[in-house]
Amino acid sequence: MEQTPSQTLFDKIWKRHVVQQQEGFPAVLYIDRHFIHEVTSPQAFTGLRQRNIGVFRPKQTIATADHNVPTVDQHLPIKEALSRKQVETLTKNCEEFGVELYGLGHEKQGIVHVIGPELGITQPGQTIVCGDSHTSTHGAFGTIAFGIGTSQVEQVLATQTLLQYRPKTMLIKVDGTLNKGVTAKDVILYVIAKLGTDGGTGHFVEYAGTAIQSLSMEGRMTVCNMSIEMGARGGMIAPDEVTFDYMKGRPHAPQGEQWDKAIADWKTLYSDKDAVFDTVYEFDAADIEPMITYGTNPGMGIGISQHVPELSHLKETEKTSFKKSLEYMNLNTGQSLLGKKIDYVFIGSCTNARIEDLRLVADFVKGKQKSADVEVWIVPGSQAVLRQAQKEKLDMVFSEAGFKLREPGCSACLAMNEDKVPAGKYCVSTSNRNFEGRQGPGSRTFLASPLMAAAAAINGKVVDVRAYL
Ligand SMILES: CC(C)[C@H](C(=O)O)[C@@H](O)C(=O)O
Numbered sequence: 001m002e003q004t005p006s007q008t009l010f011d012k013i014w015k016r017h018v019v020q021q022q023e024g025f026p027a028v029l030y031i032d033r034h035f036i037h038e039v040t041s042p043q044a045f046t047g048l049r050q051r052n053i054g055v056f057r058p059k060q061t062i063a064t065a066d067h068n069v070p071t072v073d074q075h076l077p078i079k080e081a082l083s084r085k086q087v088e089t090l091t092k093n094c095e096e097f098g099v100e101l102y103g104l105g106h107e108k109q110g111i112v113h114v115i116g117p118e119l120g121i122t123q124p125g126q127t128i129v130c131g132d133s134h135t136s137t138h139g140a141f142g143t144i145a146f147g148i149g150t151s152q153v154e155q156v157l158a159t160q161t162l163l164q165y166r167p168k169t170m171l172i173k174v175d176g177t178l179n180k181g182v183t184a185k186d187v188i189l190y191v192i193a194k195l196g197t198d199g200g201t202g203h204f205v206e207y208a209g210t211a212i213q214s215l216s217m218e219g220r221m222t223v224c225n226m227s228i229e230m231g232a233r234g235g236m237i238a239p240d241e242v243t244f245d246y247m248k249g250r251p252h253a254p255q256g257e258q259w260d261k262a263i264a265d266w267k268t269l270y271s272d273k274d275a276v277f278d279t280v281y282e283f284d285a286a287d288i289e290p291m292i293t294y295g296t297n298p299g300m301g302i303g304i305s306q307h308v309p310e311l312s313h314l315k316e317t318e319k320t321s322f323k324k325s326l327e328y329m330n331l332n333t334g335q336s337l338l339g340k341k342i343d344y345v346f347i348g349s350c351t352n353a354r355i356e357d358l359r360l361v362a363d364f365v366k367g368k369q370k371s372a373d374v375e376v377w378i379v380p381g382s383q384a385v386l387r388q389a390q391k392e393k394l395d396m397v398f399s400e401a402g403f404k405l406r407e408p409g410c411s412a413c414l415a416m417n418e419d420k421v422p423a424g425k426y427c428v429s430t431s432n433r434n435f436e437g438r439q440g441p442g443s444r445t446f447l448a449s450p451l452m453a454a455a456a457a458i459n460g461k462v463v464d465v466r467a468y469l
């Protein structure tokens with residue numbers, strides 16, 4: 001009998017989902033799970049309506065309201081007109097087309113990439129799409145998960161399939177033990193700083209190696225979440241015991257006999273020993289220190305003991321945008337960020353607003369007080385995270401420290417609601433993007449881990465968290 005050639009994890013999942021493939025054309029790919037939110041779904045539903053067609057498999061689409069929701073007084077009508085309209089439109093569309101909605105006030109509401117995994121809707125081996133770039137988060141479970149545009153949202157609603165060219169594959173291996181104070185967020189900020197914001201272009205990444213395996217599911221989600229920030233189509237990690245333990249008993253996870261069957265299948269989801277990737281990078285965990293970004297893209301990151309690069313380190317073509325970026329941030333080349341005074345701290349987003357992140361922060365700030373000059377927002381990723389935080393009395397720890405625990409949503413990650421960092425102010429943020437104006441017009445963002453953010457909140461300036469552990 002002919003032996004199956006070695007396959008990557010990506011190929012194994014991809015092949016299972018190809019409905020049709022003609023040479024030279026995109027594959028027709030079956031989609032297991034489709035998440036939607038209020039920003040990128042309205043035109044898709046309008047398109048269906050215009051063509052007089054329904055949602056082909058409504059049970060495979062799950063909706064939540066996250067980008068435009070306020071994070072205080074969620075029980076009241078949304079004040080801001082545009083946000084209110086977006087959320088109302090989503091509600092109407094879901095009702096009309098028979099899609100389950102975890103809307104504002106629903107106990108399962110939250111950021112789309114937080115609730116999918118938390119409810120067990122995201123499962124190893126699936127194909128998952130959403131009209132949102134950070135759909136890559138779900139890859140932490142060993143799925144092919146990626147963001148799509150609104151016209152593709154319409155395609156998936158109508159057919160449960162998508163036309164896709166097979167991307168190239170990339171292996172990013174991080175071996176070794178993470179240093180004290182170094183978290184999953186630092187790992188991915190480090191990788192992006194090394195590869196640049198276009199380092200992953202055209203590729204689907206698989207993260208592997210002992211440092212990646214040592215991460216919790218929350219940590220793995222943080223890593224996969226930011227794959228898109230280096231231009232990759234998505235990121236994935238082979239499922240293992242950590243994955244299965246996380247999945248077990250979740251509301252939508254398989255039960256009983258189905259569970260055993262699922263586990264047997266999920267155990268086959270890994271890249272074969274001799275599988276060939278188009279591109280391979282290897283890193284040593286020992287080289288990674290707590291990271292911080294200084295510029296206006298997530299690739300502009302440094303270890304906290306390092307300095308903003310000198311212009312002489314850059315290619316001629318990079319110099320202009322680099323200078324513009326530093327002007328926006330009001331920083332200088334060669335400068336250390338240590339001691340830089342800050343105004344806001346945002347602990348939230350689909351990168352770092354899971355219960356583990358909140359626990360880490362609470363553990364660090366317990367018995368400490370925030371700096372009087374800093375405003376601190378903690379925005380849980382979901383209602384479930386909020387409830388769990390309250391159950392564990394983390395809310396008390398936060399309020400004693402002067403941190404405000406708000407209600408779930410995307411919030412100041414992209415400031416589509418009222419949570420905006422004012423112009424010129426500095427914010428240490430656990431989110432994934434530091435673009436110009438991302439957290440509000442003129443706002444300045446330092447991306448970092450929840451630990452680094454918590455330490456900045458207490459000290460009122462950028463510090464090396466390792467000095468406080
Ligand atoms: C609004 C949405 C389309 C967008 C995305 O695709 O990522 C947002 O979630 C973001 O993080 O910028």
Ligand code: SF4
Nearest residue numbers: 134349350410413414
């Ligand atoms: S939390 Fe931020 S990155 Fe995540 S989906 Fe919302 S806006 Fe996008």
